Amino acid sequence: MGTRFIVQRVGFVMLSLIALAVVVPILVIVGVIVVRGIGAISWEFLTTMPHDGMKAGGILPTIVGTLVLTFGTAVAAIPVGVGGAIYLSEYARDTLFTRAIRLAIVNLAGIPSVVYGLFGLGLFVLFLHFGTSILAGSLTLAIMTLPVIISTSEEALRAVPTEYRTVIASLGGTRWQGIHYIVLPQALPGIITGVILGLLRAAGETAPILFTVSAFFLPRLPHSPFDRTMALPYHLYVISTQVPGMPHEIQYGTALVLLALVLSMNLVATLIRGYFRRRRPW
Amino acid sequence: MNKFVVQNLNFYYGKFRALSGVTLTIPDRQITALIGPSGCGKSTFLRCLNRMNDTISGTRVEGKVLLEGQDIYERRVNVTDLRRRVGMVFQRPNPFPQSVYDNVAFGPRALGTVRKSQLDDIVEESLRGAGLWEEVKDHLNQDALSFSLGQQQRLCIARAIAVKPEVILMDEPCSALDPIETLQIEELMQKLKVNYCIVIVTHSMQQAARVSEWTGFFWLGELVEFDSTAKIFTNPSQPLTENYITGRAG
Numbered sequence: 001m002g003t004r005f006i007v008q009r010v011g012f013v014m015l016s017l018i019a020l021a022v023v024v025p026i027l028v029i030v031g032v033i034v035v036r037g038i039g040a041i042s043w044e045f046l047t048t049m050p051h052d053g054m055k056a057g058g059i060l061p062t063i064v065g066t067l068v069l070t071f072g073t074a075v076a077a078i079p080v081g082v083g084g085a086i087y088l089s090e091y092a093r094d095t096l097f098t099r100a101i102r103l104a105i106v107n108l109a110g111i112p113s114v115v116y117g118l119f120g121l122g123l124f125v126l127f128l129h130f131g132t133s134i135l136a137g138s139l140t141l142a143i144m145t146l147p148v149i150i151s152t153s154e155e156a157l158r159a160v161p162t163e164y165r166t167v168i169a170s171l172g173g174t175r176w177q178g179i180h181y182i183v184l185p186q187a188l189p190g191i192i193t194g195v196i197l198g199l200l201r202a203a204g205e206t207a208p209i210l211f212t213v214s215a216f217f218l219p220r221l222p223h224s225p226f227d228r229t230m231a232l233p234y235h236l237y238v239i240s241t242q243v244p245g246m247p248h249e250i251q252y253g254t255a256l257v258l259l260a261l262v263l264s265m266n267l268v269a270t271l272i273r274g275y276f277r278r279r280r281p282w
Numbered sequence: 283m284n285k286f287v288v289q290n291l292n293f294y295y296g297k298f299r300a301l302s303g304v305t306l307t308i309p310d311r312q313i314t315a316l317i318g319p320s321g322c323g324k325s326t327f328l329r330c331l332n333r334m335n336d337t338i339s340g341t342r343v344e345g346k347v348l349l350e351g352q353d354i355y356e357r358r359v360n361v362t363d364l365r366r367r368v369g370m371v372f373q374r375p376n377p378f379p380q381s382v383y384d385n386v387a388f389g390p391r392a393l394g395t396v397r398k399s400q401l402d403d404i405v406e407e408s409l410r411g412a413g414l415w416e417e418v419k420d421h422l423n424q425d426a427l428s429f430s431l432g433q434q435q436r437l438c439i440a441r442a443i444a445v446k447p448e449v450i451l452m453d454e455p456c457s458a459l460d461p462i463e464t465l466q467i468e469e470l471m472q473k474l475k476v477n478y479c480i481v482i483v484t485h486s487m488q489q490a491a492r493v494s495e496w497t498g499f500f501w502l503g504e505l506v507e508f509d510s511t512a513k514i515f516t517n518p519s520q521p522l523t524e525n526y527i528t529g530r531a532g
Contacts, residue, residue, distance in 0.1 A: 093339070163376050167438075169337060172366025172445055173392040181388060182378055 033255050040253025049219040054239055055246060057219075059254055064221050065134075065229035066261065069213065070203045072138025072225070073145055077202075078195055080142075081149030085191075088150070089157035090179055109147035114207035116144040121211040135225040137213025141202040148198035156190025157183060189276030196269035200262050206233040216242075232258045285310040285449060285479040286331060291345035293326055293335070300326045304345075304505045306498060310448075313471060313480045315490035315511065318500035318526070324483045327500065328451050331481065332368035333361050349449075366393065369447035373454045375434035377426035377441070382409075382418050385426050385437055389445035404444055412440035413470050432463025436470065443474070450474065452482040456489065468493050487527055491515050499523045 048058035092098040120140025130136040160183045168178035184191075202208075214234040222229040236254050239246045286308040293301035301323045308314050316324040329335045330347060333354060347354050354364050366389075377385045386405045395401055405422070409415040414436045418429070426437055435455060442450060452471075456464040471480055471493055484490050490497050491511060498508040499520075507514060507523045518524045 163372075163374075164378060166334070166337065167372070167376055167378070168388075168392075169362075170332065170334060170365055170370040170372075171389040171392065171441065172362050173389065174362055177392045181391070182380075186379065 030259065033252055033259055036248065037252030037254075037256035040249040041256065045253060046257070050217070051219065054217060054235075054243060055250070059232070059235065059257065061219060061221055062230040062232045062235040062254070063257065063261070065213075065231040066203055066233070066258075068134060068222060068229060069137055069141060069209065069231055070199055072134060073141040073202045074195070074199055076139055076142035077145045077149055077198065081146050081195070081198070082153050082191060084146075084150045085153030085157060086179060086184075089154045090175065090183065105147045105150050109151065111144075112207075113144060113205050114210075116140055117208040117211050119143070120208060125212055131226060132211070132213060132228050133226045134213055134222055134229055137209045137229075137231075138225075140208045140212045141205065144205070144208055145198040145202045148201065149195055152194025152197065153187070153191045156187040156194065159190065160186045189273045192276075193269050193273045196265060196272075200265050200269075203265070204233055204258065204262055206237050209234055232261070283310045284308065285350065286481075287346075287348040287351075288330075289346040289348070291327070291330060291343070291347060293323070293330060293344075294342040295338070296340045299503060301330070301503050306505060306508045308479065308481060309496065310479045311475055311477070312495040313475050313482060313493050314496040314498065315494035316481065316483045316498045316500060317485075317487055317490050320485075322500040323503040324498075324500045325453055327505075328453055328481060328483050331449070331451055332365050332370060334365075334370065336361060366445050367447055368449040368451060369442035369445065370451045370453065371435070371438050371442055371455045374458050375431050375438055377434050377437050379425065379427055381423045382426050382429075382437060383422040386440050386444045389441060393445060408440040408444040409437075411443050411474070412436045413466065413473070414440055430463070432459050432466060435459060435463070435467060439467075439470065439474075443478070447478070449479040449481065452480065454483055454485060457485065464489070487515075499526060501526070 045058045046063065047060050049060060051057040088098065088101065092101075117140065120136055120143070124130045124136035124139050125132055128136075130139075164182050164186070165175075165178055168182060169175075173181075209231055213228060213231070215228040215230050216238060218228060218230050232254065236251070236258060239254060240251055284307050288304055288306050288308070291301055291304040292299065304323075304327060316327065318324050326335065330343065331349075331354075335341050335343070343355055349364070349368070352359070378388065383405055386408050387401050390401060390404050395404065406415060406419075409418060414433060417433060418424075418437075426434060429437065435458070439450070439455075456467050459467065468489065471482070474480060482490075482494065494511045496508070497511045497514040499506045499514065499518075499522075501522055507518055507520045509519070513519075514523060515527060518527065524530075
């Protein structure tokens with residue numbers, strides 16, 4: 001057997017091992033959480049309030065809190081993010097100003113989430129007097145999510161062939177009509193994927209909600225946007241580090257719920273993308 | 283009746299002068315062909331007629347392009363409306379990735395037609411006009427991209443005439459098509475010229491000779507000769523034209 005076939009063999013084995021090294025930790029993490037947490041999962045765990053210092057009862061307010069916060073984030077971030085992406089991709093010319101905007105977006109994406117938390121505390125909670133509230137938390141999460149939504153949406157819009165815009169102009173359509181009828185529908189799968197990925201990150205974050213919305217222990221459902229609420233990631237942090245003698249099963253069960261929530265959103269994103277991609281010509 | 287009167291048109295991409303001193307008259311309800319080697323400015327000239335070059339940054343126009351006596355480069359001209367009047371068919375068939383119906387209905391919808399019955403009529407009329415109705419009438423909801431390239435190009439023509447333009451500009455409309463599809467487009471052009479002014483850019487001198495009444499020969503950004511097609515192809519007045527059409531230059 002020639003040397004080049006041996007090189008091929010060795011290379012293939014090494015690449016397989018590297019791939020395995022990526023996949024195995026994920027499987028182990030998910031596996032451990034499922035095995036150790038599944039025992040805690042019950043209808044009662046998902047639908048009742050915690051009691052006995054969170055050592056018993058369910059985690060309903062944390063699930064509802066996370067869903068409400070994610071919804072609030074979506075309401076605030078989607079119009080601004082997608083609108084900004086449309087502006088950057090379809091209207092803005094390449095000037096110093098738009099370059100500065102793009103640079104800012106790239107840099108925003110790299111800011112640690114705890115900095116967003118402090119920013120939210122300063123702007124929404126204190127300066128705008130929203131208090132520690134769902135409103136302040138959602139807006140903080142929205143700002144953190146914006147760079148992801150803007151950059152993925154802009155990329156999706158730019159992937160739509162320029163030719164369509166030329167044809168639309170040649171038919172006497174305005175730029176907005178082109179965006180509305182052709183460009184945006186074509187870019188939609190990419191935009192939806194970006195939005196969901198952004199929201200996923202928001203749903204799983206602890207630091208931005210730490211100072212802006214989270215309640216340590218609040219065994220009731222929120223009444224209004226100005227109410228505080230418990231949330232899954234923060235609750236997980238609390239029961240893992242702040243409460244002595246916490247049953248491990250509840251910790252793992254909570255982690256499992258958070259994981260399931262995030263993964264199922266991810267699955268929905270993948271399905272939506274797959275559905276639209278089948279209908280896309282390029 | 284003249285549709286376009288072009289006077290002393292210069293066109294620049296940045297510092298590069300792509301057209302110099304082009305002057306010609308394009309008659310209505312006839313076919314005018316523009317020939318010449320690649321990069322000689324014929325497509326640039328075509329795109330000056332509906333201001334499609336406006337979309338390219340760093341370009342500049344000098345001179346006059348009169349559409350029925352009105353200079354289309356004047357400040358008060360509404361470019362969107364101009365392009366509705368002067369439609370365009372491109373080199374590569376480029377239907378939207380939507381149904382046949384939605385492709386044809388795009389223009390009328392953009393112009394404000396919303397009644398289904400009205401749209402149905404326009405779609406049928408336009409597809410008939412483009413000689414495509416019999417082939418697609420049972421597949422109006424099918425994806426436009428599932429048809430052959432020749433059918434797609436006729437769909438693009440249907441889409442262009444759906445907004446009732448006065449002029450149809452064709453930029454090498456057959457270069458992606460096979461000979462039979464090309465013939466279908468050429469036959470279609472003969473039917474369309476009854477109602478429209480048609481200007482076609484083509485690389486095929488045979489095509490220019492077959493379809494057009496008038497021919498313009500471009501060379502290095504200048505219009506060397508413009509005359510009746512019969513005259514250009516049998517007895518051109520410029521030696522350069524003669525060399526080009528006989529294959530001794532270009």
